[in-house]
Structure formats: structure tokens, C-alpha cells
Amino acid sequence: MMLGLNRKDASLLLIVAILVALAPIFLNPFPEQSGLAQFNAGYPDLMQRFVIFGIFAIGFNILFGLTGYLSFGHAAFLGAGSYAGVWMLKLLTINVIPAIIISTAVAGIFALIIGFISLRRSGIYFSILTLAFAQMSFALAASVLTPITGGETGLQTALDDPRILDGTNTTGNIPAPSIFGLQMGDSFQISVGGWLWTFNVGYYLSAIVMLSAFYLAIRIFRSPFGIMLRAIKSNQQRLNYTGLNTKPYMLACFVISGMYAGLAGGLMVSMDPLAGAERMQWTASGEVVLMTILGGVGTLIGPVLGAGLIKYFENIFSKINDNLLHKWFAFMPDGVEDFIVSIIYPFVGKGWHLTLGLIFMAVIIFLPGGLVELGQKVASIFKKKGSTPSNNPNTEPAE
Amino acid sequence: MTKTKLTRRSVMQTGAVAGAGLAVPTILTAGSHSGFANAPTGSSVTLGFNVPQSGPYADEGADELRAYKLAVEHLNGEGDGGMLQTFSSKALDGTGILGKKVEYVTGDTQTKPDAARASARSMIEKDGAIMITGGSSSGVAVAVQALCQEAGIIFMAGLTHSNDTTGKDKKANGFRHFFNSYMTGAALAPVLADRYGSDRKAYHLTADYNWGYTTEEAVRNSTEALGWETVAAVKTPLSQTDFSSYVAPVLNSGADVLVLNHYGGNMVNSLTSAVEFGLRAAQANGKNFEIVVPLYSRLMAKGAGKNVAGIFGTTGWHWSLENTAGSRYAGTNAFVKSFGEKYGFPPSQAAHTCYCQTLLYADAVQRGGSFNPCSVVEALEGFEFDGMGNGPTLYRAEDHQCIKDVLVVRGKENPANDFDLLELVDVTPAEAVTFDPAIFGGELGSCNPGA
Numbered sequence: 001m002m003l004g005l006n007r008k009d010a011s012l013l014l015i016v017a018i019l020v021a022l023a024p025i026f027l028n029p030f031p032e033q034s035g036l037a038q039f040n041a042g043y044p045d046l047m048q049r050f051v052i053f054g055i056f057a058i059g060f061n062i063l064f065g066l067t068g069y070l071s072f073g074h075a076a077f078l079g080a081g082s083y084a085g086v087w088m089l090k091l092l093t094i095n096v097i098p099a100i101i102i103s104t105a106v107a108g109i110f111a112l113i114i115g116f117i118s119l120r121r122s123g124i125y126f127s128i129l130t131l132a133f134a135q136m137s138f139a140l141a142a143s144v145l146t147p148i149t150g151g152e153t154g155l156q157t158a159l160d161d162p163r164i165l166d167g168t169n170t171t172g173n174i175p176a177p178s179i180f181g182l183q184m185g186d187s188f189q190i191s192v193g194g195w196l197w198t199f200n201v202g203y204y205l206s207a208i209v210m211l212s213a214f215y216l217a218i219r220i221f222r223s224p225f226g227i228m229l230r231a232i233k234s235n236q237q238r239l240n241y242t243g244l245n246t247k248p249y250m251l252a253c254f255v256i257s258g259m260y261a262g263l264a265g266g267l268m269v270s271m272d273p274l275a276g277a278e279r280m281q282w283t284a285s286g287e288v289v290l291m292t293i294l295g296g297v298g299t300l301i302g303p304v305l306g307a308g309l310i311k312y313f314e315n316i317f318s319k320i321n322d323n324l325l326h327k328w329f330a331f332m333p334d335g336v337e338d339f340i341v342s343i344i345y346p347f348v349g350k351g352w353h354l355t356l357g358l359i360f361m362a363v364i365i366f367l368p369g370g371l372v373e374l375g376q377k378v379a380s381i382f383k384k385k386g387s388t389p390s391n392n393p394n395t396e397p398a399e
Numbered sequence: 400m401t402k403t404k405l406t407r408r409s410v411m412q413t414g415a416v417a418g419a420g421l422a423v424p425t426i427l428t429a430g431s432h433s434g435f436a437n438a439p440t441g442s443s444v445t446l447g448f449n450v451p452q453s454g455p456y457a458d459e460g461a462d463e464l465r466a467y468k469l470a471v472e473h474l475n476g477e478g479d480g481g482m483l484q485t486f487s488s489k490a491l492d493g494t495g496i497l498g499k500k501v502e503y504v505t506g507d508t509q510t511k512p513d514a515a516r517a518s519a520r521s522m523i524e525k526d527g528a529i530m531i532t533g534g535s536s537s538g539v540a541v542a543v544q545a546l547c548q549e550a551g552i553i554f555m556a557g558l559t560h561s562n563d564t565t566g567k568d569k570k571a572n573g574f575r576h577f578f579n580s581y582m583t584g585a586a587l588a589p590v591l592a593d594r595y596g597s598d599r600k601a602y603h604l605t606a607d608y609n610w611g612y613t614t615e616e617a618v619r620n621s622t623e624a625l626g627w628e629t630v631a632a633v634k635t636p637l638s639q640t641d642f643s644s645y646v647a648p649v650l651n652s653g654a655d656v657l658v659l660n661h662y663g664g665n666m667v668n669s670l671t672s673a674v675e676f677g678l679r680a681a682q683a684n685g686k687n688f689e690i691v692v693p694l695y696s697r698l699m700a701k702g703a704g705k706n707v708a709g710i711f712g713t714t715g716w717h718w719s720l721e722n723t724a725g726s727r728y729a730g731t732n733a734f735v736k737s738f739g740e741k742y743g744f745p746p747s748q749a750a751h752t753c754y755c756q757t758l759l760y761a762d763a764v765q766r767g768g769s770f771n772p773c774s775v776v777e778a779l780e781g782f783e784f785d786g787m788g789n790g791p792t793l794y795r796a797e798d799h800q801c802i803k804d805v806l807v808v809r810g811k812e813n814p815a816n817d818f819d820l821l822e823l824v825d826v827t828p829a830e831a832v833t834f835d836p837a838i839f840g841g842e843l844g845s846c847n848p849g850a
Contacts, residue, residue: 033441045520143607143636152608152637153538154512156545159842172845173571176549185550198524272520274542276513315521321505350452350507 020207024197031194044200048271049311051210057291057303058217059260065298066229072127073134077258079280081107081265086155086275093165094175096270107262115254142277154276177270202271296370305371313356320348435771436551436849437527444499447528454510455664456535458698459749466750470757474501481737485730485786490765512542519543537561537610544573551849553772555756558749561610565800566839571846574799577752583693583713584617586805586827597626602654607634614660630654642669655683658691667702674706698747700820707810718745731788755787773846797836
């Protein structure tokens with residue numbers, strides 16, 4: 001036993017921790033000057049997104065994976081957390097700690113209200129109710145509440161913000177979010193041979209928060225509370241007939257899940273102090289559903305993998321333009337080159353959604369358990385006969 | 400437990416390899432060797448072109464990207480050189496910038512501040528872009544400009560027309576060549592009062608973000624000063640595509656002019672809606688009902704088709720300018736020629752401003768002798784130039800805004816072809832639209848070289 005985890009969970013946590021700690025190195029597998037450097041993901045902005053959306057997806061999975069309640073409005077909590085975070089950076093201090101704490105709390109309160117109403121229904125009606133609330137929040141943020149949210153322009157820090165805990169700003173520039181003087185954008189770079197590795201303050205702060213969030217999620221999955229949530233998923237009616245009131249459990253679960261989203265929102269604005277209304281739009285809510293399903297619903301590590309894959313596509317594939325394609329295939333004869341480029345082009349750049357859609361379909365059809373199931377299948381090929389591949393509690397989907 | 404394959408032996412082996420790797424490296428913190436962020440080290444320099452490739456401004460974005468690619472060609476000495484032949488500063492010689500070949504990366508802003516910043520950050524952090532340029536939405540421009548200020552990168556705004564970009568949200572590292580809402584109001588109001596009389600009642604439909612607000616304000620202030628009255632001003636979401644519910648109440652509101660503070664796809668849709676509701680044929684208060692579009696572009700005119708005939712608006716530049724208004728606007732034909740030869744049709748005003756911004760940046764680096772943002776800022780502040788299609792122009796030091804002539808245009812009744820959609824009504828000289836940079840508040844701050 002370690003930190004209250006059994007050995008398998010502890011080793012999973014340890015592996016995730018090592019991967020996260022060394023991400024700047026193995027996400028940059030290609031040397032800087034090589035043509036494949038396009039596929040490197042080890043730069044601060046994307047690494048921060050990986051772990052922050054990982055937190056968002058972990059939180060979503062606590063609700064969807066354990067109880068089977070599909071919330072279609074989780075982006076509202078992410079957005080509420082983001083706005084709360086920016087306001088803290090504007091009013092209180094540029095230190096990100098209060099922003100992160102308050103954004104989690106605000107999202108929690110917001111989730112309590114929405115959850116209290118939405119949880120009166122289950123199944124599709126619950127999904128529709130959460131979707132309706134999220135769209136209302138989006139509409140409010142985008143126009144009605146413009147003085148608070150900045151409307152479509154978004155909410156940003158400004159030079160003349162009060163920031164009552166900080167001294168008077170004499171630099172003539174807006175201070176950058178920092179943690180006790182260390183700026184989120186500060187990086188320490190090491191170049192080895194042709195490789196360049198960037199170790200970024202903001203990334204490691206987000207990574208530490210993500211690991212704590214992951215640890216907490218493991219504890220929830222393994223707790224009596226988690227078992228109760230699984231029971232709700234398998235048969236809520238039967239639980240009710242035994243005289244058990246499931247509502248407090250559901251509400252607690254919904255609020256925890258909302259707070260994870262708020263935490264992710266708070267971290268997002270700590271890395272880049274701007275909150276836009278589109279963060280609350282239904283597409284953003286849908287994205288976290290995709291992440292979770294792509295990675296593996298109800299598994300511990302799945303949502304993090306799904307978040308990573310989607311963000312990788314969004315940031316790397318979307319930037320491949322026709323100019324680059326022509327460069328890659330320049331060795332071919334002209335006609336063939338143009339032909340190949342015209343075939344590939346619809347799937348990269350602006351068309352990255354198309355590729356993602358195809359992958360998503362393939363996963364749903366062939367791997368209903370998501371990337372985690374893929375991992376298990378690959379592992380079982382390498383394993384000797386006799387060991388049972390799917391007996392691993394780390395990756396067992398809730399029924 | 401047999402499950403874990405992570406044995407002590409393999410851990411030690413990995414550790415030894417990692418240790419050996421870590422023993423050699425040269426350690427450098429971002430840009431410490433050069434004094435500014437993303438200092439180009441090799442034989443090339445990377446510019447970041449961040450334009451909307453989806454959303455209501457996607458047409459403008461596509462044209463901007465064409466212009467950027469053309470500018471890069473000309474900077475690298477390919478093609479016919481375009482405006483480099485007419486530009487008053489002769490520092491650029493077709494060998495790239497400071498002898499470094501110009502390369503570029505592109506990104507999609509999606510016309511959303513959030514997405515635009517993510518895209519710009521990846522250009523700065525991953526691709527090492529030394530300058531970010533682009534736009535088509537002021538919301539995006541303001542957001543990306545703030546990001547560049549923080550990161551110590553120069554931002555050359557593309558098409559952004561809100562007062563805020565070089566007004567209350569201006570930044571030392573940001574520059575705008577395009578004109579603004581205030582200048583539109585100042586140029587347009589006298590023409591409107593002249594054609595439509597001074598006792599009109601206006602109804603505004605306004606895109607719900609910073610550009611819409613400042614344009615509405617500017618047009619209101621300048622028309623009200625000439626005797627007009629504003630009946631109502633209604634905000635419409637940027638992502639709106641069906642404007643019928645916004646247009647329906649206009650005719651019974653007592654107004655006799657509809658001002659569409661919309662741009663791009665928004666304007667195409669709202670104008671089409673207004674025409675379908677019969678506003679153009681209608682009578683109100685005993686006068687012909689009129690529609691005004693403060694910021695006009697040829698791409699919008701093309702999208703709206705014959706609905707634009709006779710409608711007034713302003714524009715920053717038009718491809719036929721040198722032919723219709725004379726050699727004061729030299730550079731126009733040179734640019735139109737090389738753009739037309741490459742793409743087969745004339746450029747839009749968005750393409751023009753983006754092309755100019757790229758050349759102006761390159762020229763400022765060349766004159767200042769360094770890619771350092773502070774050197775660029777110094778070279779651009781108070782810079783007077785000519786031969787870029789707008790006549791003599793000043794890059795004002797106080798707010799980093801270009802001061803130049805504004806064109807008042809009108810949709811043609813009988814366009815000769817698909818591109819000849821706007822006719823020039825009046826050129827308002829720069830002096831008539833100049834304003835005090837202090838009126839919008841905001842502070843430039845100091846230039847930030849990053850690192």
C-alpha cells in the first residue's frame with residue numbers, strides 16, 4: 001500500500017508521473033532541423049493543453065464513466081472557472097494560486113445549482129437539460145453579461161487593473177501570470193545534439209495539479225462512494241427500491257466533476273490570461289465527450305489519452321498546409337506530387353476534423369473500449385498464453 | 400506481482416543513458432544569447448500568418464493569405480517585386496530580410512480570440528516566428544496583440560478596423576496599417592448628409608464585439624453632429640447567419656436609414672435579408688429608405704451581388720484606385736499586376752493591408768539593422784512613406800496607427816465584371832480624418848523584446 005493505493009494503482013500513478021515529468025523530452029522525438037520536426041509536440045503551449053484538458057476529461061469521466069450520466073454542458077463549468085480565474089488575476093493578484101482556487105470554487109457552486117435542477121431527470125433528459133444550461137451560459141457570456149465577460153472580444157488582463165495584493169506596476173507592461181515570481185511562460189531549454197527540450201514553469205505547475213487530480217480520481221474510483229456511483233450506473237431503480245436515496249451521491253459526483261472542469265479553466269487562464277465565450281459553446285462540451293470516449297470511458301487513464309490525441313490533432317495536423325505537403329513530396333515527379341498532395345490535403349490543415357472523425361469512427365466500431373482497449377490488445381499479443389489480459393482493475397470499464 | 404516489467408535493471412540502464420545524455424548539453428534559457436525572443440539563428444527567418452480560415456471572415460482570410468505569400472515571394476526576390484518597385488524606402492533588396500530568406504507558417508484563427516491566441520502561441524513557441532500578422536476581426540487582433548506584447552514579438556495587425564486596436568487596447572509591440580472606425584465616421588458622414596439630407600432617422604444593426612461597438616459609435620457621433628437622429632441600435636451575434644428577425648422590425652421603427660455595422664459574411668447575410676424584406680424599395684417618413692454599410696470591401700460586394708448597388712460605405716483601398724484617382728496612389732497598379740498574374744483576379748483591401756504590413760515590417764527590420772522588436776518599433780514610429788497605394792502615409796508614434804486617405808465608395812449600378820463592383824465617390828484626405836490619439840485612452844506601454 002502506498003498513499004492508500006493498491007500496487008497496481010500505485011504503479012499506474014507512478015508511470016503517469018514519470019511520463020508527465022519527461023514529456024518535454026519524448027514529445028520532441030525529432031531533431032529541430034529535420035523535416036519531421038513538424039510532428040514534435042514538446043512545446044509549452046501544447047504540453048500545457050495536454051495536461052489541462054486531461055484534468056477536464058478526468059473530471060468528466062468521474063461523472064460519465066462512473067454513473068453513466070452524460071453531461072452535455074461541461075464546458076459551462078470550464079468557462080465559469082476561466083472567467084473567475086481572469087477576474088482574480090485582474091482584481092487580486094497576478095499570482096495564479098488564488099485564481100486556480102477561486103475558479104475551482106466558482107465552478108463548484110455553479111455545478112451545484114445546475115446539478116440540483118438537472119439531476120431531477122436521468123438519461124437523455126439529463127443530457128438535454130445540461131446542454132440547455134450550457135447554451136444559456138454561452139449566450140449570457142457572449143452578449144448579455146458583456147461587462148463581466150467581455151462578450152465576443154473576451155476577458156483579458158489590462159494595464160490599469162487594480163490587483164490589490166500586488167504593488168504598483170511601474171514596468172509599463174501588463175504583468176504576466178506567475179507563481180511567486182516565476183512566470184508561467186518562463187522556460188529552461190536544453191539542447192542535446194539536434195534536439196531541443198523545453199522545460200516550462202507553467203507546464204510543470206499544470207502537471208503537478210494534473211497528477212494530484214489523477215490521484216484523487218483513483219481514490220474516488222476505489223472508494224465506497226465510487227462503488228455507490230457504479231451501482232447507480234448499473235441499476236438506479238433497484239437502489240431506490242432498497243430505500244436508498246441516490247440523489248446526494250449523484251449531486252456530489254456532479255459537483256466534483258464540475259470542480260475538475262473549473263480547475264482546468266483556472267489553469268487555462270493562468271497559462272494564458274484570456275477567457276472567451278466560445279469556451280462554453282456546445283462544441284466545447286462535445287469535445288470532452290469525444291476525448292473520454294476516444295480514450296476509454298470509465299477507465300482511469302483513458303480520458304487523459306483521449307484529450308492528448310484530440311489536442312495533438314487540433315494543434316499539429318491543423319498546421320500542415322499545402323506548402324509543406326509540396327515540400328515533403330518534392331522528390332516525386334511533378335504530376336505524381338500534385339496528385340498525392342491533392343489526395344492528402346483534405347485530411348490535414350483545415351480538414352483535420354475529417355481525419356479525427358475517421359479515427360473516432362474506427363475506434364467506436366473496432367475498439368469500443370477506446371485507446372485503452374487498443375493498449376490491452378497490443379499488450380495481450382506480446383504476453384504469453386495463460387495470463388488473462390482483461391483482469392486489470394486499472395483499465396476495467398465500469399459496467 | 401508479476402505485472403510490472405519495470406525492473407531495477409531496466410530502470411538503471413535507462414537512467415544511465417539519460418545521464419550520459421544530460422552530461423553533454425549546452426544549457427540555454429530562452430533567447431538569452433541574443434537579447435530578444437526567437438532571434439533567428441540560421442539562414443532563414445520565420446513569419447507567422449494567423450488568418451481566419453473558417454467562420455464569417457473566411458473569405459477575407461483566404462485573400463489575406465494570398466497576399467502574404469505574394470509578399471514573401473517579393474521579399475525573397477522572386478516574381479516582379481510588386482510594390483517594392485514603388486515603395487519610397489529602398490532598404491529592401493530582394494534578398495530576404497537582413498540577408499535571411501523569409502519563410503512562413505500559417506494558422507487558423509477561426510475568428511475566435513481563444514483559438515487565435517492558441518494558434519499564435521504555437522507559432523511563437525514551436526515554429527519560432529519572429530513576427531505575427533493577420534486579423535480580419537478586431538476581437539482577434541486585440542487578443543493576439545496582447546499576447547505578442549507579453550511574448551516580446553512584433554504584431555503587424557491585418558484587417559482590423561475597431562478604434563480599440565490602436566486605441567484603448569494599443570500595445571507598444573503592435574502596429575496597424577488599416578484605418579479605423581473613427582476615420583470611417585469622419586469620412587462617411589459628410590457624404591451621407593450631402594446625399595440623403597440632414598434630417599434622417601437611423602436604425603443600427605451592430606456586430607456584437609469591439610469592432611461593432613466602435614463603428615456604431617463613430618457613425619452615430621458623426622452623423623448626429625450633422626443633424627441625424629438615431630432611433631435604435633441593436634446588437635447581433637457575430638456567429639449569426641440569419642438576420643431576418645433583426646431586419647423585420649426596422650421598417651416600423653420610424654427609421655428611414657438602416658446602418659449595417661457588419662462585415663464579411665455577416666454583412667452579406669444581413670444586407671440580403673434587408674433587401675428581401677423590401678427595404679430598398681420602401682418609403683419611410685416620406686423619403687426613400689436607404690441602407691448604409693460603413694466598412695465595405697469588394698469581397699462583401701461580390702457576396703451580396705446586385706444588392707449592393709447604390710449603397711454607400713468606406714474602404715481603405717480599392718484595386719482601381721490609381722486608374723481612377725491618379726498617380727498619388729502609386730503602387731496600386733504594381734500590386735494589382737503581380738497579384739493578378741499569380742492568382743488571376745484583383746486583390747481585396749484585406750489583401751492590400753496585409754501585403755503592406757509585411758513589407759513595412761521587413762523594411763523596418765532592414766532599416767533598423769536588427770530583428771529586435773525594440774529596434775523595429777523605433778524604425779516604424781513616426782515613419783513616413785509613400786508608394787504603397789494609399790498616397791503619403793504616416794505611422795504615428797503616439798498610437799502606432801497609420802494616418803492616410805480614406806475612400807468613400809458606392810456599389811455600382813451596372814458592374815462591368817465580377818470585380819468592378821465599387822465606384823469611388825470621394826477621397827477624404829488624411830488631414831480630414833486625423834484625430835487626437837489621446838481620445839480613446841489606453842497606453843502603449845514600453846516595447847518588449849521578450850527574453
